[in-house]
Amino acid sequence: MTHITEELLIEAYYSDIDDMSRQHLQECGECRAEFERLSGLLDSVRDYPVPERDELYGSDVWARLAPDLPAAKPRMNWFRWWMLTPALATVVLVAFLAGMFTGQRRAGISEKARERILLMALSDHLDRSQILLTELLHADPEIGLTGEQDKARELLGENRLLRQSAAHIGDAADADLLDALERVLLDVANGSHSSSSNGLQMIQQRIDSEALLFKVRITGTDARRRGQNL
Amino acid sequence: MEWTDSAAADEARNGNQQAFRVLVERHSHSVFRLAFRMTGNEQDAEDMVQETFLRAYKQLHQFDARSGFGTWLYRICTNCSIDLIRARKRRNEEQPFAGEKFPVHWLDRVASPGPSPERLTQSNQITNRLEDALKRLSEIERIAFVLRHYEGHDIEQIAAALGVQPNAAKHSVFRAVQKLRRALEPAWGVAAR
The missing domain is CATH 1.10.10.10 (Winged helix-like DNA-binding domain superfamily/Winged helix DNA-binding domain)
Incomplete structure (x- = not known):
């Protein structure tokens, strides 16, 4: 007698089995025992609790999402602090990384503190890059990108330092992400988008196709978590 | 008026954000549930919910009503999950199911x-x-x-x-x-x- 294969038993568990196999399963004690064994195992991992979300959760998601949708986003609200933060952050970062690359160890600064500073700097940089990428995705080619161009220039130097430091300590994933981000920043800073009406679209497509905004957000969040846990 | 998913997607595609809001409010729970089960972490799941709807909004013109809006969203959420898992793997961190980053792992419950x-x-x-x-x-x-x-x-x-x-x-x-x-x-x- 040909018994039911494991693949068919799994299909049977999920009620995807054909009539002939179903009948065999009813008549063959050996296959039925095997099926019950499989069912018991799969049932044992069936209970998979998910944290509760209340009935207003959909409204909460919308409230967080709506500002990021194109028509609803005010474009220049954060302009003032943006003008100051990158310059300050870059000065601190340059000083910090200069020490790191030359191998100097300042008294009182442990490796852990050094790593924490770097992670927080990375997180801060990616937060501001995230804002710029969101602006770029929602930008109107008719209006132009003068403001975004300035911001890209400001972020570029900082990005380069962080990319080099990530490569220096062997963090290939962060280095790759910063490299992808740098190419976009470079295009925007150099005004590649203004040479043709397709330029901005190409930048937007690159951000989309590489899921760059998502990766920047996730990596930024991870860096902050890692930094806070040190 | 109660929009069907397909009608709401059509409206949203024509720039009606309230129609998209209906879709977000209708599908947020199920997208969160899926995202959490794929990542095992609440914060990652929240990020994925946000990213899923953002991508959906930007890709509304690609939505084909024959596949069902929920199925289409699941596909987007799945892609987000794959992106996240790959990013984590590359960083040599613990994978979403590995537990160290997530003090209360879903399997513990x-x-x-x-x-x-x-x-x-x-x-x-x-x-x-x-x-x-x-x-x-x-x-x-x-x-x-x-x-x-x-x-x-x-x-x-x-x-x-x-x-x-x-x-x-x-x-x-x-x-x-x-x-x-x-x-x-x-x-x-x-x-x-």
Whole structure:
């Protein structure tokens, strides 16, 4: 007698089995025992609790999402602090990384503190890059990108330092992400988008196709978590 | 007026954000549930919910009403999950199911109310092995298993979500269950006796 294969038993568990196999399963004690064994195992991992979300959760998601949708986003609200933060952050970062690359160890600064500073700097940089990428995705080619161009220039130097430091300590994933981000920043800073009406679209497509905004957000969040846990 | 998903998507495509709001409010719970099961972490799941709807909004022109809006969203959420898992793997961190980053892992909560000591022992043994087994699944296998086992999707829906042929989806579920079974059966068999 040909018994039911494991693949068919799994299909049977999920009620995807054909009539002939179903009948065999009813008549063959050996296959039925095997099926019950499989069912018991799969049932044992069936209970998979998910944290509760209340009935207003959909409204909460919308409230967080709506500002990021194109028509609803005010474009220049954060302009003032943006003008100051990158310059300050870059000065601190340059000083910090200069020490790191030359191998100097300042008294009182442990490796852990050094790593924490770097992670927080990375997180801060990616937060501001995230804002710029969101602006770029929602930008109107008719209006132009003068403001975004300035911001890209400001972020570029900082990005380069962080990319080099990530490569220096062997963090290939962060280095790759910063490299992808740098190419976009470079295009925007150099005004590649203004040479043709397709330029901005190409930048937007690159951000989309590489899921760059998502990766920047996730990596930024991870860096902050890692930094806070040190 | 109660919009169907398809009608709301049409309206949203024409720039009606309130129509998109209807879709967000209607599908947020299910997208969160899926995202959490794929990542095992609340914060990652929230990020994925946000990213899923953002991508959906930007890609509304690609939505084909024949596939169903929910299925289409699942596919986007699945892609977000794959991006996240790949990013994490590359960074050599613990994978979403590995536990160290997530103090209360979802598998730690797999137990019925008031379990007996025997049940706890069984659950712990299975949990430990299940963690190892899940780590060994490929991304596609893990997602296919979550969709089949926990979300109750049929093979056609899983194939649509993964963007693969039904046979490939079926094989992914089979491989996932097979690997889990090989890993879990010894502990489950002993504990169940």
